[in-house]
Amino acid sequence: MISNSIAARNIFVLIYFFVSIYVCEGQNPPPASPQTKPVLLMNGIAHLGDGTVIQNSAIAFEDGKITIIADATTVRLDMKLFDVINISGKHVYPGFIAANTIIGLSEFELVRSTNDFDEVGSLNPNIRSIIAYNTDSKVTPTVRSNGVLLAQITPTGGLISGTSSVVELDAWNWEDAAFRTDDGIHLNWPSMMIDRVQKEKEKDEAKDRIEKSLLNLHDLFADAKAYSTLANPSEHNLKFESMRGLFNGSEKLYIHCEYTKEIISAVGFCKEFGVKMVLVGGADSWRITDLLRDNHIPVILGRTHSLPQREDEDADLPYKLPYLLKKAGVEFCLSVPGFWQVRNLPFNAGTAVGYGLTKEEALTAVSLSVAKILGVDAKVGSLEQGKEATLFVSSGDALDMRTNDVELAFIQGKKINLDNIQKQLYKKYMEKYGLK
Numbered sequence: 001m002i003s004n005s006i007a008a009r010n011i012f013v014l015i016y017f018f019v020s021i022y023v024c025e026g027q028n029p030p031p032a033s034p035q036t037k038p039v040l041l042m043n044g045i046a047h048l049g050d051g052t053v054i055q056n057s058a059i060a061f062e063d064g065k066i067t068i069i070a071d072a073t074t075v076r077l078d079m080k081l082f083d084v085i086n087i088s089g090k091h092v093y094p095g096f097i098a099a100n101t102i103i104g105l106s107e108f109e110l111v112r113s114t115n116d117f118d119e120v121g122s123l124n125p126n127i128r129s130i131i132a133y134n135t136d137s138k139v140t141p142t143v144r145s146n147g148v149l150l151a152q153i154t155p156t157g158g159l160i161s162g163t164s165s166v167v168e169l170d171a172w173n174w175e176d177a178a179f180r181t182d183d184g185i186h187l188n189w190p191s192m193m194i195d196r197v198q199k200e201k202e203k204d205e206a207k208d209r210i211e212k213s214l215l216n217l218h219d220l221f222a223d224a225k226a227y228s229t230l231a232n233p234s235e236h237n238l239k240f241e242s243m244r245g246l247f248n249g250s251e252k253l254y255i256h257c258e259y260t261k262e263i264i265s266a267v268g269f270c271k272e273f274g275v276k277m278v279l280v281g282g283a284d285s286w287r288i289t290d291l292l293r294d295n296h297i298p299v300i301l302g303r304t305h306s307l308p309q310r311e312d313e314d315a316d317l318p319y320k321l322p323y324l325l326k327k328a329g330v331e332f333c334l335s336v337p338g339f340w341q342v343r344n345l346p347f348n349a350g351t352a353v354g355y356g357l358t359k360e361e362a363l364t365a366v367s368l369s370v371a372k373i374l375g376v377d378a379k380v381g382s383l384e385q386g387k388e389a390t391l392f393v394s395s396g397d398a399l400d401m402r403t404n405d406v407e408l409a410f411i412q413g414k415k416i417n418l419d420n421i422q423k424q425l426y427k428k429y430m431e432k433y434g435l436k
Helices: 002-025 139-144 200-228 238-242 244-248 260-273 285-294 317-328 340-353 359-364 368-374 421-432
Strands: 039-047 053-062 065-071 083-086 091-094 096-101 148-153 160-168 178-188 252-257 277-281 299-301 332-334 391-394 406-411
Touching: 096 340, 096 368, 139 148, 139 340, 139 421, 148 340, 148 406, 178 244, 200 238, 200 244, 200 260, 238 244, 252 260, 260 277, 260 285, 285 299, 285 317, 299 317, 317 332, 317 340, 332 340, 332 368, 340 359
Parallel strands: 039 083, 039 091, 096 148, 178 252, 252 277, 277 299, 299 332
Antiparallel strands: 039 053, 053 065, 091 391, 148 160, 160 178, 391 406
16 A cells, blocks of 8 residues: 555656646747738738639738738739738638637646546536636647647537537637637437447346436437526526527537437437537448438538548548548538647648548638538638638648648737747757757
């Protein structure tokens, strides 16, 4: 007992030591100040996010809004009115949007006190992820450096995890970061898989467990829907109050599941209660594209840099999945669940280019399509006049890990500092060994 206690204490001290080094090693840059002068980006290759490309563009924005998006060879502008930045030969993109992430909700996977994305209990529709969002996370600047400028922060765990919100990845606090709060509730659909090699008793227990979970969900939604019809209930119920948006159409129900049987069951459930469904994960979505398309159910695909779900499936299936949905007419976007892994979002999109999507279709899958599914496309997701100036400039193709090099980034016209702890450490040790 004593040796175990000492070992546990030593492990704790070691973790604390490395965490302290990490915290003290570098500082996050302060959030950017609001835009004070009109900015004009000239001569860049503009990828608008809707499939359109302007080879020689002029993009102007003022007070955080895009005022001009045009071909630089045909538009006449008074350069004296702008802070002109020549980006000849470089690429301009709308800020990438990461769906289904825990960025800002987790800092160190092995340090429990830095993880705040999973609430105690099974049915937690009233839990709000936004108030746990940490704007001082050192992970966020590393994600911004690859062009990801907004994210949907999503709770996990239980049957119903809580509500997600969309945040800007440059802010002083969660109130400043909030872009769209409580955009939807996340439901982890019960696994309906029953192992055929199990004994009959174990199979019966598994079936009972599935039926019980589904019954609990059905009862909760039935009660919440009845509650939503009451304008002034005599007793307020926090869980039911948080679900009102599902029944009046202002929020969506994000259902996390992978397999065909689960997806079909979830679609039927949403039709019964008249709620807007978004499928998250959907590894088997390519098998039932007619169902998803006909019921207007968008899909937030998980990480494409992964293995297939079954041993007998094509090894390249995760790479092909975006193309299969695009070909079938199913609305979809790409995501990379997790937090530090989110920086690889553009490269997941780039891989899809090698398996059927065009470059502009892959770009749309991490920009405008995400914005539409999350309900923020009126403001962001593409480079359009009147939308917010949330965009970035890369010297190379942003979807290619070999050439992605984000040199400038703006959120609502604010010029973002692209420094991060990884760049600081790189510079530190390059100088130490006289390599730079």
